Amino acid sequence: MSAAGGRIRRAVSAVAALAAAAAAAVLGPLPAQAATGTGGGTLVRTDDGWLRGTATAEGRQFLGVPYARPPVGDLRWKAPRPVRPWDGVRRATGFGNRCVQSASWDPGYENPSHTEDCLDLNVHTPEGRTGRLPVLVWLHGGGLTAGAGSDIVPDSFARRTGAVVVTVNYRLGALGFLASAGLDGEASDGVSGNYGMLDQQAALRWVRANIGRFGGDPGRVTVAGESAGGRSVCTQLASPTARGLYRAAVVESGAYGDCAGRERQRATADGAAFAKKAGCPDPRTALACLRGRPAERILAAQAGFDWGPVVGGAFLPVQPEAAYRNGSAARVPVLNGANSDEGRLFAFSQFDGRGAPLTAERYPQALAAAYGAELGARVLRRYPLADHASPTHAYGAALGDRMFACSALRMDTALARRGPVYAYEFADRTSPPFASLRRLDTDFDFGATHVNEVQYLFKHFGLTSPFNAEQRLLARQMVQYWGSFVRTGVPRADGGPAAPDQRTRPGQVLSLRTASAGGNTIDATVRDTHRCDLWDAVPAS
Structure with a gap:
């Protein structure tokens, strides 16, 4: 079979696998009680379709909820796209896939993840609380190359504080932060390399649109994170495209390096070096070549590079520290x-x-x-x-x-x-x-x-x-x-x-x-x- 034929077969197999996974996630026809707007606290309708979660002693949880389309195939290194609505009721009873990353010493991370279908979030609501509750959106740590929303279980925090807590997966490493001349040409603002950060904003937009159905108040959202999650928060504070998505922020151990992003010239130079390391040295074909590489090859090549947000475009016009000092950063309360x-x-x-x-x-x-x-x-x-x-x-x-x-x-x-x-x-x-x-x-x-x-x-x-x-x-x-x-x-x-x-x-x-x-x-x-x-x-x- 030719190389092109092999790529077509892999693409067809990937589409089939995604379709099978989607079918397994849907329980079938909408139950009668849901159709009448009832069905208990574990059945919730979002803009994309119905979800069924689970009840625990602490409250309710809805796990593995997609907030963006899987960034696979032609959507690799593209800004997150809206979820395609589903029919029936989708199970939300187990965590979704972790984004592509290596194995580590953390519990549950003994094996690497090579799955790009990972743009999910998890919603935890407190037991016995009603009304429009404040919301905490948590961004995990891991150096922007590791971790997942499932790293914390915030159900007890939700119950004790009376808050709805949302934890988020976002793209990591090269798949989340690759910048290159070819990708710059595809970006609406001419600056590539911020896909993981744009994922976070897509999750915050999902929260704004849907969290009211879970008892949360979309006008009282706090974005928080630790380590690389904290760095993400201090970056989002400086991003004009995040305005209005939250009303407070928590930065835990995230100020390292003064939260500085990569300058565009350095980021694109790193991108060219990464492409060469991944076996795609020709700038004219590098982007198509990289999109054809399996996630395992991308992961193997990303070691030794600094992955993080890129300065200069609409997402991050200036360095965060400059945005804080010139007054252009979000004017919200911060716990740091x-x-x-x-x-x-x-x-x-x-x-x-x-x-x-x-x-x-x-x-x-x-x-x-x-x-x-x-x-x-x-x-x-x-x-x-x-x-x-x-x-x-x-x-x-x-x-x-x-x-x-x-x-x-x-x-x-x-x-x-x-x-x-x-x-x-x-x-x-x-x-x-x-x-x-x-x-x-x-x-x-x-x-x-x-x-x-x-x-x-x-x-x-x-x-x-x-x-x-x-x-x-x-x-x-x-x-x-x-x-x-x-x-x-x-x-x-x-x-x-x-x-x-x-x-x-x-x-x-x-x-x-x-x-x-x-x-x-x-x-x-x-x-x-x-x-x-x-x-x-x-x-x-």
Whole structure:
């Protein structure tokens, strides 16, 4: 069979598989009670068709709901298209496919995903609540190359806060963020590479159109995320095409690199290098060649490139930091923060996790390799080993301060120019490692590291964390703060201090701690603690 014939056969097989999957998802004729507008709380009509979810002790859940057409075939590297309506009732009782990504150490991610039909979301509604409820839309983390909406189970959060919670899948890696000259020619604004971010906006538009049928208020939507999800939120804050899709935002550990996007020239150069690596070196045929490559080949070729949003088009005219400072960013309340020991996870991954803990003798060389000789020497003076439990902890402190803590504080200052911004720091250094780390055979002290706060808000990977009594209390308080912000735009908790608004209390943050560590307090020393005088003077990373 010719190469063209092989491509046709694969395309026909893919269409047949999609049709079979769609048929399996539909339960058949509309039940009589649905036709009369009844049928119980697990039967809901959306703009695209009827869904049947499930009821749990916490509320209702509708899983694997498509919000855009599968981005396959000719729709690969195209802006998301509307879902084709279906007949009958579609099952919404199981999570959809994860977007294309490699295997990882996270629970449930032992195998890679090569499925591009992944543009689904999940809706969780609280038990016993009526009326038009506030809505939280959660964007998952994973470096914009991994993760899924199913990474958190927010049903308990929904019940305790009286909010509807929506979690979202979006395209990742090269399939979500490839930019090239050929794709620029197809883009309506001449700038390609923002497909994953446009997916997020499509999900928010689905929420605006449909969430009222689930008891949610489309006028009270908060968009939130952690790590790459937080970076997505701070990018959406700067995007003109996201205006009106949400009325508040939460950025958790997402300010790294000052939330900067890729400049178009660099992004298209990376795209050309990626095409060559994927076996499509001829610029004249690269795009057609890449669209013919299987997802496995695309995934294998994407390693070593920086995938993320691209600046210069209608989606992101200027860098987010510039949008914050010039006043063009969305003027909505923002809850923004980081964790006190962000860098320990990354330092562990670089050293101890590879069986080669950083030693005192190698510490100066490691800093020089990371920051260059001159800056590395300054970092060595500011992060002496005597101040830390181990060289890996010292290295992690410098890394976390530069990437996360000081970036978050700078973002607070910039955001305060355009509206309310409330600052927090998660500082429970006794917190158990999050689920992925608990699977490792290590006694490394991760402290309040990257991702660790997520388990205090939701069931991370659907698991219950092994909290002690003080940590359970802190988790309840954090849910109150986040829930208050989702409902009112101001984070408050019973008996706790109000989170400081950076417009009137610049540099102060709500420090979230267990009772034995002093409880939740207002900390005015975080900039000094994280040595931001050093890091604010060097380019963000």
